[in-house]
Amino acid sequence: MSAASQARRLKGPEELEIVAFERGHFSSFSACGIPYWVSGDVPGRDALIARTPEEHRARSIDLRMRTEVTEIDVEGQRVRTRELPDGSGRDARSGPEHDSKADSGSGSGSGGTERWTSFDKLVVATGARPVRPPLPGIDAPGVHGVQTLDDGQALLDTLTGSGGGRAVVVGAGYIGVEMAEALLKRGYEVTVVHRDEEPMATLDPDMGRLVREAMTGMGITVVGGAAVSAIRTDGDGSARAVATDDAEYPADVVVLGIGVEPETGPARAAGLPVGAHGGLLTDRSMRVRGYENIWAGGDCVEVLDLISGAERHIALGTHANKHGQIIGANVAGGYATFPGVVGTAVSKVCELEIARTGLREKDAHRAGLQFVTATIESTNSAGYYPGAAPMTVKMLAERRTGRLLGAQIVGREGAAKRVDVAAVALTAGMSVEAMTMLDLGYAPPFSPVWDPVLVAARRATAVVRKAGA
Amino acid sequence: MSAASQARRLKGPEELEIVAFERGHFSSFSACGIPYWVSGDVPGRDALIARTPEEHRARSIDLRMRTEVTEIDVEGQRVRTRELPDGSGRDARSGPEHDSKADSGSGSGSGGTERWTSFDKLVVATGARPVRPPLPGIDAPGVHGVQTLDDGQALLDTLTGSGGGRAVVVGAGYIGVEMAEALLKRGYEVTVVHRDEEPMATLDPDMGRLVREAMTGMGITVVGGAAVSAIRTDGDGSARAVATDDAEYPADVVVLGIGVEPETGPARAAGLPVGAHGGLLTDRSMRVRGYENIWAGGDCVEVLDLISGAERHIALGTHANKHGQIIGANVAGGYATFPGVVGTAVSKVCELEIARTGLREKDAHRAGLQFVTATIESTNSAGYYPGAAPMTVKMLAERRTGRLLGAQIVGREGAAKRVDVAAVALTAGMSVEAMTMLDLGYAPPFSPVWDPVLVAARRATAVVRKAGA
Missing domain, CATH: 3.50.50.60 (FAD/NAD(P)-binding domain)
Structure with a gap:
């Protein structure tokens, strides 16, 4: 449209x-x-x-x-x-x-x-279309996708009658973590079952670990490395648990968030x-x-x-x-072109903000790119400003050239959209060294005097230099 | 250091x-x-x-x-x-x-x-050093700069004894508006007296107007186009009012924020x-x-x-x-260079966020650059997301080439640091048309599906095209 x-x-x-x-x-x-x-x-x-x-x-x-x-x-x-x-x-x-x-x-x-x-x-x-693996019970009542408005309505109709129960979310990508937040807000005890080492597999696992720790801190049970084998059903045929090879997770409602x-x-x-x-x-x-x-x-x-x-x-x-x-x-007879993407995505789960752009380590390997990484911790505002909260920024830079290849950010308020700086720098083909001198907005409520993105770029520059030729 | x-x-x-x-x-x-x-x-x-x-x-x-x-x-x-x-x-x-x-x-x-x-x-x-015009009464007790920690302490010592009074801030740049917020929070009735048409003269006047309207809405009295002629003093020699050619503004405390x-x-x-x-x-x-x-x-x-x-x-x-x-x-015998600045600055006054980068209209004129402008209104998150608040983005683009020359943003949460996207694009010499396809982070809590910066770039692209050669 x-x-x-x-x-x-x-x-x-x-x-x-x-x-x-x-x-x-x-x-x-x-x-x-x-x-x-x-x-x-x-x-x-x-x-x-x-x-x-x-x-x-x-x-x-x-x-x-x-x-x-x-x-x-x-x-x-x-x-x-x-x-x-x-x-x-x-x-x-x-x-x-x-x-x-x-x-x-x-x-x-x-x-x-x-x-x-x-x-x-x-x-x-x-x-x-949503990925819907051919598992026993996958089509049972109580198993919900969240792709269309009809899906959303069907899920909401279930929730209205069963608040305070147990919800299992299958998948820990963007939709998975956002649905975990939604169900938590609706008063459910939430378990997220996913197959990767850490949630948010669009991040490197070391950054995904931060997401898992934060989710656990919110009271969400996160079960990684788990392949769902079946949805167990009740006598009346409706979902009552999510089964993996090792365990069973009781569920009043099951939400599928395993991608499209x-x-x-x-x-x-x-x-x-x-x-x-x-x-x-x-x-x-x-x-x-x-x-x-x-x-x-x-x-x-x-x-x-x-x-x-x-x-x-x-x-x-x-x-x-x-x-x-x-x-x-x-x-309409005009002229326009789409240049491509750098792979930016942002999400949040409760107060936690998650962002990524460019390549993960495994993407860079796959693309034949040699790289270094740098990870720093900083804060979303000047350290002395009330509410200053930690932020972790990871950068990948190409070996030798120091060209930015990717960035990932996990933090609180103000973390996610900072990734846009890296997205534009990626588009422009900037080196992490050039990024250290970017003229980014500074005032105590918005940033430390060195923005976390600049701190990460400085660290990455030092690593590139140390790695030498 | x-x-x-x-x-x-x-x-x-x-x-x-x-x-x-x-x-x-x-x-x-x-x-x-x-x-x-x-x-x-x-x-x-x-x-x-x-x-x-x-x-x-x-x-x-x-x-x-x-x-x-x-x-x-x-x-x-x-x-x-x-x-x-x-x-x-x-x-x-x-x-x-x-x-x-x-x-x-x-x-x-x-x-x-x-x-x-x-x-x-x-x-x-x-x-x-702070600009301190040679006005009668400028050195009177009760007239405060805010450049050093000693200045801050002296001002705080005054406030402790006189909360609930009247404060006049001279100047409506970053320090001026930030001090207006500070004094408002301390319970003062605040008047900001400044010489330009609108506050925040580092913005174009049409964007400064939005700042003035918001400040007025917060209960701050903003007096523009006013040249301070004297600080009136009491019998004991301490400041009691700020005088302009036309009027006098009673003050228990006077703060100078007229730049350095x-x-x-x-x-x-x-x-x-x-x-x-x-x-x-x-x-x-x-x-x-x-x-x-x-x-x-x-x-x-x-x-x-x-x-x-x-x-x-x-x-x-x-x-x-x-x-x-x-x-x-x-x-230390190493090698590093400073490339220069694009002129990014961010600030806030209470909930209002203010940002600018690159050239204002008068800067572009002065630099011999011909340009078009585009101003759009959007929101800081998806329109349906709770707390979605308006944001105004103005862009200047060079005539013919469409190269970005500057951006200004006034809005609520999430407005200020969005200027960083424009700052990086300026550094990279991007055209507003190239900017329309930037892969910026999107999720409903953080942005409409078209980020306000992209919407502004689209509008600016259309204006450049319409202006033709």
Whole structure:
């Protein structure tokens, strides 16, 4: 919808007809906001809806809700769609039917009306689907994903009836730790079960350890190195425990936070190129590689990691929105390109802030980069300022050149967004030595006289120098 | 002392003798912390002392307190010093006298023992002195500067006896607004009198207006465009009002926050080069221009503004500390350079956060740069996240090239340090268009899906494009 909106901004309805198909019940919403809705911080579902179908339609975007694209006919420049139950294709509030010129045929398949719609230009934005390992009991009532607003509502409906119970979160990535916070706030006894050595495996384990220690301090039970083998169910079939090879963790509610994978179904079936991580491959203008009139963006594509030089799959709304802008501009006959990512991500669990950008140690190894690391402790404000809290910053710098390769931060208020300094420095290809002289904002409420990022850069510079050639 | 410490880190006492002269009562303290000590946020003076004379001496730095350098003999490679009252040159706690080899002569002048001390290498770090216009009553009891710890103590001693009264702050720069907050917290009725159109003249007036409106909302009376003509005094000679050409503002306490100017006395007298702003001029290695063995840094020098290409005087601890590192390295036979500044500064007044970097409109004009501006409003977190608060970001971008020239931010929590993104982008010479694709940290508690800095960059990009060639 971001691509559609941007294209509409640049070309009016007389110049460009825009038809959008959405399989679900909602057109534009913040999936990232679901944990805060579950926690009670966000009062209701509607707050997470960025734009309703009616709002899109008011801007002359012919949005067909509950309509799934089942096939892409690349040669014939048309897509086959199927209407899903409880959707009329356009909802009752959308006003008089708009007889789209693009509707070139129709048929009837299983589950709803099928029809073909032709296109001059196609945008694939099919997103990602949650990883759902084929474990016994995984589909039992009481096992919740948190990918869609319907997922969130289903989880909330459960919680309303069972506050004060036991919750098990499977997975300790961003969604996992954010859901742990949410359930803690809802009065649950929370256990997080995950397979890696430390939680937040998007950090190096030495930084993940700090997250585990803080989570444990909040009263969250963190079980690492644990592969879930089954969800145990009650007599009535609903989830009652999460089982690993070694133990069983009783649960009134189970939340799955084990990541997502690109949803590329009809695009892949149509022969569009897919990379090692399962995402569609695009060129710089977000056009699908080798296709003149098909673009793809958001959680269904792979993106170029500017530091490793390799493709990655990163499902994150901020990238998806940028892709939408770029695709919309190009589809409307303009020109825009997506340079790639450096892999920045921030999160929090209660008061703890967590951030990373660039490469972890294992990413750098994999990319063939030799590096040194430096880790420092500092504070988020001048040490004497009330509420000054510790912050740990780790940096990776390339051997010899001293070029910044990555940064990770764990701390309290003001820790997470400091990673943006490293993100911009990575983008600019700065050395850690150049970073030591960055003119960052200083005042006692905001930083020690040497910002923690500068302290880390100084340490890393010293390590690079000591390592020599 | 930062230079001395860094030099000592690199060279032991057997290789390098270090003698330091300090005119005042304290060697290493945070002047920036004084407002928070006055406000009561910082419990006591000692919290602001970074390192005591004894700590410096324990690292074999021969620190002579209350000793003023009165003359620099460049040819003879020696400085003349004078001991000031209530200082023994080294305080009683410093242990047995160290008979420095550098002491090559002594004499006796007005006010204390005079002596000459020879040097191989000299570092000038004489700092800045508060601007104190020659107004009637300016030296009256009840008129306070806030430059030194002694100033802070004197002000605090006054407040203890007169809480609940009326305070007038002269000047509305960083110190002025921070002191306004401090005095407000101490229960005073606060009036800020300043000469510019809007407070925080380091911002453009349209952004300064937001600061004024917020300050007014906090109950601070802000009087702009007002030139102070006198401090009116009581029968007993103490300050009782601040007078401008048009009005009189009753005051139980008056605080001067009208900036500082470089303190270069003996250096200037010795013929060392001084720039248009009164600061010593140095080369890239912080060596005084034209002098092989004299370095200068901190508030007494001018620094290169990387964006305008001109020299500026910026009295800020974070620059002074960097200078110290660089001078220390060079004096110890190493190699380090200071690249210059982009002019970043952050501050807060109660909940309001204020930040700037790069050039204001008038700076850009003065530098011969043609530019466009863009101002946007956004929020510090996702709009639906509890406590989301407005943030205004203004950007200046060069005409044609779209290169970022400056950014200013006014908002609530999380506003100020966002300017660091712009500071790094300025250092890297990024265009606002390149900035729109920066991979900044996103999660609902920390940012909307488009960070306000990205939104501003997008707007600025559109304005640059619209302005054309």
